[in-house]
Amino acid sequence: MKNDVVRTRFAPSPTGFMHIGNLRTALYAFLIAKSSKNGKFILRIEDTDQNRKVEGAVDLIFKTLKKAGINYDEGPDVGGNFGPYIQSMRLEKYFPYALELIKKNKAYYCFCEQKKESSAETEVVFSNYNRRCRNLSKEQIKNLLSSKIPYCIRQKMPLSGSTTFDDVVFGTICVDNKELEDQILIKSDGYPTYNFANVIDDHEMKITHVVRGSEYLTSTPKYNLLYEFFEWEIPIYIHTGLILGKNKDGIISKLSKRHGATSFEDLESLGYLPEVIVNYIALLGWCPGNNCEIFSLKQLIDVFSIGNLNRSPSIFDYDKLNWFNFEYLKNKSDEDFIKTCISQFKKVFPENFEYFKKDKKTLSQNSEILVKILKPRLITLVQIPKILNFLKFAPEEYDISLFENKKSKSNINSSIEMLTIAIDEIENLQMNDWSLENIKNCLINLAKKLEIKNGTLMWPIRISLSAVEVTPGGAPEIITLLGKDESLKRMKNALDVLKNKV
RNA sequence: GGCCCGGUGGUCAAAGGGUUAAGACACCGCCCUUUCACGGCGGUAGUACGAGUUCGAAUCUCGUCCGGGUCACCA
Numbered sequence: 008m009k010n011d012v013v014r015t016r017f018a019p020s021p022t023g024f025m026h027i028g029n030l031r032t033a034l035y036a037f038l039i040a041k042s043s044k045n046g047k048f049i050l051r052i053e054d055t056d057q058n059r060k061v062e063g064a065v066d067l068i069f070k071t072l073k074k075a076g077i078n079y080d081e082g083p084d085v086g087g088n089f090g091p092y093i094q095s096m097r098l099e100k101y102f103p104y105a106l107e108l109i110k111k112n113k114a115y116y117c118f119c120e121q122k123k124e125s126s127a128e129t130e131v132v133f134s135n136y137n138r139r140c141r142n143l144s145k146e147q148i149k150n151l152l153s154s155k156i157p158y159c160i161r162q163k164m165p166l167s168g169s170t171t172f173d174d175v176v177f178g179t180i181c182v183d184n185k186e187l188e189d190q191i192l193i194k195s196d197g198y199p200t201y202n203f204a205n206v207i208d209d210h211e212m213k214i215t216h217v218v219r220g221s222e223y224l225t226s227t228p229k230y231n232l233l234y235e236f237f238e239w240e241i242p243i244y245i246h247t248g249l250i251l252g253k254n255k256d257g258i259i260s261k262l263s264k265r266h267g268a269t270s271f272e273d274l275e276s277l278g279y280l281p282e283v284i285v286n287y288i289a290l291l292g293w294c295p296g297n298n299c300e301i302f303s304l305k306q307l308i309d310v311f312s313i314g315n316l317n318r319s320p321s322i323f324d325y326d327k328l329n330w331f332n333f334e335y336l337k338n339k340s341d342e343d344f345i346k347t348c349i350s351q352f353k354k355v356f357p358e359n360f361e362y363f364k365k366d367k368k369t370l371s372q373n374s375e376i377l378v379k380i381l382k383p384r385l386i387t388l389v390q391i392p393k394i395l396n397f398l399k400f401a402p403e404e405y406d407i408s409l410f411e412n413k414k415s416k417s418n419i420n421s422s423i424e425m426l427t428i429a430i431d432e433i434e435n436l437q438m439n440d441w442s443l444e445n446i447k448n449c450l451i452n453l454a455k456k457l458e459i460k461n462g463t464l465m466w467p468i469r470i471s472l473s474a475v476e477v478t479p480g481g482a483p484e485i486i487t488l489l490g491k492d493e494s495l496k497r498m499k500n501a502l503d504v505l506k507n508k509v
Numbered sequence: 510g511g512c513c514c515g516g517u518g519g520u521c522a523a524a525g526g527g528u529u530a531a532g533a534c535a536c537c538g539c540c541c542u543u544u545c546a547c548g549g550c551g552g553u554a555g556u557a558c559g560a561g562u563u564c565g566a567a568u569c570u571c572g573u574c575c576g577g578g579u580c581a582c583c584a
C-alpha cells in the first residue's frame with residue numbers, strides 16, 4: 008500500500024443538489040489525492056436506490072464539480088480503467104460477491120417481509136432483529152427459493168467479540184459486534200445496498216483512502232468485516248467532522264434546509280462566488296499551519312495535509328462566508344469585477360449601457376465609477392439591483408427631513424441655497440468636461456469658494472438625486488452616472504419641492 | 510434509550526506538558542470622511558465542571574455534564 012499511488016473517490020448519490028457537506032468531502036478527497044504524487048481522484052455515482060431517481064441529477068453533479076474546479080481523473084463522463092463509474096451500470100458485479108459470502112457462511116438469504124412503518128404487528132413478526140432467517144436449513148432455503156418468495160441477502164455479523172478499525176482523524180475505534188445489525192447486502196429488487204456496493208467498488212477501483220463524513224463512523228466496522236470476509240486490504244479511513252447549522256432558536260444539528268441554504272446551488276443563487284464557497288468550506292474542519300485564510304484551489308493543493316483535519320463538528324457561519332465573498336470581490340481586477348457583476352447590472356441599466364470602451368477591454372467611465380462605488384461595499388452579487396435601484400428611477404417624492412443633517416450642517420434653508428447654486432454650476436459644465444474628476448473638482452471648489460464644509464454642499468445634492476439616506480458613492484459619482492440632464496432634472500425637482508414646503 | 514464521536518470567546522480555529530492561550534469573522538469604540546461603506550488604530554469576550562498524574566495541564570487519565578452522529582430493502 009505504501010508504494011501505491013493514492014486513489015480517492017467521491018461517491019455521491021444523485022439527489023438533485025450538491026449539499027455543501029458532500030462538496031467538502033469531495034474537496035478533501037480531491038486534495039488528498041492531488042497533494043500526493045500522481046494521486047488520482049475518481050468520481051463514482053451511487054444510484055442504487057431506484058425509488059429516488061431524480062432527473063438530471065447526475066449532470067448536476069458533473070456541472071457543480073466543474074464549477075468548483077474539482078476535476079476528477081476518472082468518472083462516468085471522462086472514462087477510466089475501472090468503469091463503469093455509475094453503480095446502476097455495474098449491477099451484475101455485486102451478486103456474485105454476495106453468493107461468495109453465502110458460501111463462506113458470512114451472509115444468508117432472508118425471506119422476511121420488508122419492515123412496515125410503525126406497524127406494531129409487523130415489527131414483532133418481521134423485525135430483522137430476531138434474525139430468524141439466519142439459520143435456515145439448506146432444505147428450507149431451497150424450498151423458499153423455489154417458491155419465488157422475495158428475498159434479500161443479509162450479512163452475517165459475529166454475535167460476540169468486537170471489531171476495531173483505525174481512522175486517520177479519529178484514531179482507533181472499537182465497537183462490540185453485538186451492536187452490528189445483519190445489514191442487507193442485496194435488496195429484494197436485486198440492487199445492492201450502498202453498504203455493499205460501496206465496499207465492492209472501492210476495492211475494484213483500488214481506492215486507497217476512503218474519505219467521508221463522520222456519520223459513517225459507526226457503520227465502518229460492518230464494512231471492515233466485509234473486507235475481512237473477502238480477505239481484501241482495508242483502505243485508509245479518513246472521516247471528517249460534520250458541518251452543522253444553527254437555527255434561530257440556537258438549536259444545532261446537521262446542516263439542513265431549516266438553516267437556510269445548504270447546497271452549492273443555493274449558495275450560488277444567493278450571490279456567492281464558486282471559489283469563495285470552496286475556500287470557505289475548506290477551512291471548515293481543516294486548518295493550514297499558518298494564519299492564511301484566502302486560498303485558491305491550487306494553493307490548497309500545495310498546503311493541504313491530512314494531519315490538520317479537525318475532529319470536532321463545525322457550524323456553518325454566514326458572517327464569515329460574507330467576508331470571504333467581499334474579499335474575493337474586492338481583490339478582483341476592475342475588469343473581472345465588472346464581468347462578474349454584469350448579469351446583475353443588466354437588471355438595473357438599459358440594454359445599451361456601455362460597460363467597456365470600443366476596444367472592449369478598457370472600462371467605460373461609468374464602469375469605473377461602478378467599480379469605485381461597489382467594490383468597497385458589495386458582499387453578494389444579488390445585492391446589486393437593490394443597491395443601485397435609486398439610479399434607475401427618479402425620485403417621485405422626497406422625505407423633507409432627509410435634507411436635515413447635523414454633521415454636514417445641512418437643513419432645509421441651506422439645501423435650497425446649495426441646490427440653487429449647484430444647479431447653476433452644473434449647467435455651466437460643458438459636456439466634454441463630463442468626467443468624475445471635473446465634477447468633483449467643480450463641487451469642491453465651489454464649497455471652498457463659499458467657505459463651507461464639503462458636506463453642506465454635497466449632502467443636499469446627493470439627497471436630491473436619490474431621495475434616500477444611504478447611497479453607494481457620493482454626489483459627484485451619482486451625478487456622473489446619471490448624466491447632466493437627469494441630474495439637473497432631479498435637482499430642480501427637489502428644489503421645487505423644498506421651496507413649496509417653506 | 511443503546512452504541513460511537515466530540516467539547517478552547519457568539520462562530521471558524523492555533524497552541525499536542527512550560528506562551529501574558531495566536532489569528533480571522535462577528536460585535537463595540539476612536540480616527541479618516543461628501544451619506545453608508547472601505548481603510549487605520551484600539552477594545553470586550555475563551556480552555557464546560559470536578560478529581561487525579563506532574564515541579565508544571567487547554568494538552569495525559571478518570572468521572573460528571575453538555576453537544577452531535579447512528580441505530581432503513583436511504584445513501
